Amino acid sequence: MAITVRIPTPLQRLTNGQGEVQCDGKTVAELLGDLERRHPGVKERICDETGKLRRFVNVFVNEEDIRFMQGDQTAIKDGDEVSIIPAIAGGAS
Amino acid sequence: MGLSQDQVRRYGRQLLLPEFGVRGQERLLRASALLIGMGGLGSPAALYLAAAGVGRLGLLDSEPVEAGNLHRQVLHDTQAIGRSKVDSAQARLRALNPAIEVVALRERLEASNALRVLESYDLVLDGSDNMPTRYLANDACVLLGKPLVHGAAIRLQGQVLTILPRRSACLRCVFPEPPQAGELPSCQAEGVLGSVTGLIGALMAHEALKLLGGFGTPLADRLLTFDGIASGWREVPVRRDPQCAVCGDHVQTSDIRRIVHAAAAV
Ligand SMILES: [Zn+2]
Numbered sequence: 001m002a003i004t005v006r007i008p009t010p011l012q013r014l015t016n017g018q019g020e021v022q023c024d025g026k027t028v029a030e031l032l033g034d035l036e037r038r039h040p041g042v043k044e045r046i047c048d049e050t051g052k053l054r055r056f057v058n059v060f061v062n063e064e065d066i067r068f069m070q071g072d073q074t075a076i077k078d079g080d081e082v083s084i085i086p087a088i089a090g091g092a093s
Numbered sequence: 094m095g096l097s098q099d100q101v102r103r104y105g106r107q108l109l110l111p112e113f114g115v116r117g118q119e120r121l122l123r124a125s126a127l128l129i130g131m132g133g134l135g136s137p138a139a140l141y142l143a144a145a146g147v148g149r150l151g152l153l154d155s156e157p158v159e160a161g162n163l164h165r166q167v168l169h170d171t172q173a174i175g176r177s178k179v180d181s182a183q184a185r186l187r188a189l190n191p192a193i194e195v196v197a198l199r200e201r202l203e204a205s206n207a208l209r210v211l212e213s214y215d216l217v218l219d220g221s222d223n224m225p226t227r228y229l230a231n232d233a234c235v236l237l238g239k240p241l242v243h244g245a246a247i248r249l250q251g252q253v254l255t256i257l258p259r260r261s262a263c264l265r266c267v268f269p270e271p272p273q274a275g276e277l278p279s280c281q282a283e284g285v286l287g288s289v290t291g292l293i294g295a296l297m298a299h300e301a302l303k304l305l306g307g308f309g310t311p312l313a314d315r316l317l318t319f320d321g322i323a324s325g326w327r328e329v330p331v332r333r334d335p336q337c338a339v340c341g342d343h344v345q346t347s348d349i350r351r352i353v354h355a356a357a358a359v
Binding site: 006008009010012017019054055056058060063064065068083085087088089090 | 133222223224227245246247248249250251252267268269270271272283285316318320321322323325327329330331332334
């Protein structure tokens with residue numbers, strides 16, 4: 001068992017086209033570290049230089065926004081599902 | 094009010110729906126919607142709203158049609174290149190349904206005009222192409238208490254969220270601060286497929302038809318995302334943040350008015 005991470009469409013280029021990958025960690029921060037080890041380049045799209053989550057990216061653990069839990073210190077365990085959802089600007093012109 | 098024979102003939106297939114019926118149709122004919130952006134999302138959305146008989150449609154866009162728009166902006170045809178998008182759209186929608194009113198607004202949504210432009214419509218659909226406009230539309234709709242259907246698409250993905258001001262999560266509840274210019278990729282730089290904007294735009298129209306027609310459950314407090322690589326839909330629950338800068342519990346009307354005006358600086 002591991003933790004399932006759902007990768008948003010634009011970042012799937014960095015995960016060999018996979019929409020879901022398996023990672024490990026006891027917290028969201030650890031998980032993102034593991035994600036970066038397995039798929040280099042992903043983390044910088046999710047976090048800024050200081051390692052803080054970018055403000056237009058939301059992370060959900062089992063469908064709960066981590067902003068309403070303990071942020072990147074939110075505890076996770078095997079079998080959990082983590083979704084990464086970025087804002088999208090695109091539309092008209 | 095009752096429907097005319099022409100109306101029964103035109104709208105017959107949707108009148109048959111028990112959820113919608115004559116009551117839903119009468120509501121639509123009396124309703125109005127403003128579409129921000131006559132592009133990849135606004136095109137399909139406007140076509141479906143006009144075809145369904147929404148009584149008054151406002152179209153807001155300041156740009157002309159370009160050849161590079163045509164693969165996804167299905168309202169406009171090749172001959173419309175160079176013409177203003179709202180004029181091209183107005184002509185197409187009037188031809189589709191001459192019985193409805195179509196208002197062409199050749200301007201951008203700005204802090205200085207947002208409240209005036211949105212005020213006279215029952216509902217707003219945001220299919221714009223940039224974050225300052227999206228946050229401005231969000232903030233103005235919260236201030237005015239107008240339901241807002243938010244849709245976005247880029248590359249092979251899209252998102253839709255319906256916002257019921259002060260009752261469900263608004264854009265700022267989900268993404269508290271707008272990204273800086275250039276922080277998010279644009280369709281101009283990254284590309285987008287017309288079928289993806291078509292799906293998202295049609296879903297935006299569907300949300301509007303539900304709210305205006307008075308049936309179904311709005312896509313509120315659920316951010317629906319489309320992944321065009323595997324062709325899958327997923328939703329994540331979102332919720333109103335009591336601390337939200339515009340729809341939070343302790344926010345005053347004057348605060349939102351200030352935020353709307355500050356948006357002009359972006
Ligand atoms: Zn809010």
